[in-house]
Amino acid sequence: MPTYLLAYHGSSIPKTEAENAELMTAWLDWMDSLGNSLEANNNPVTATRTIHPGGAVSDDGGANPVVGLSFITADNIDAAVEMAKTCPHLGAGGSIEVAQLFKVNRDRS
Known part of the structure; x- marks a missing residue:
């Protein structure tokens, strides 16, 4: 079964506890609902840097920075999209x- 990267961009920050x-x-409820399709817990991003052509580095994530990521398995990309549509990040x-x-096959023989 293929693996898909879910890259989360933007969102509002909760105002209260x-x-x-x-x-x-x-x-947590959403992750539980994915069952074995979720390969690991979601991983929020805490810091970003962008490496530009020529090697210059900036302390940002560019125009649309990634704020987190997950890896899921699904039968196809349409099924992965349907799973992602239920994610609270959208709300x-x-x-x-x-x-x-x-x-990638790393066998060099």
């Missing part, structure tokens, strides 16, 4: 990029 707790509960004002990963 109660809003934060509610969002965290929604995330918090963010967007989700769904990308199928290509498995």
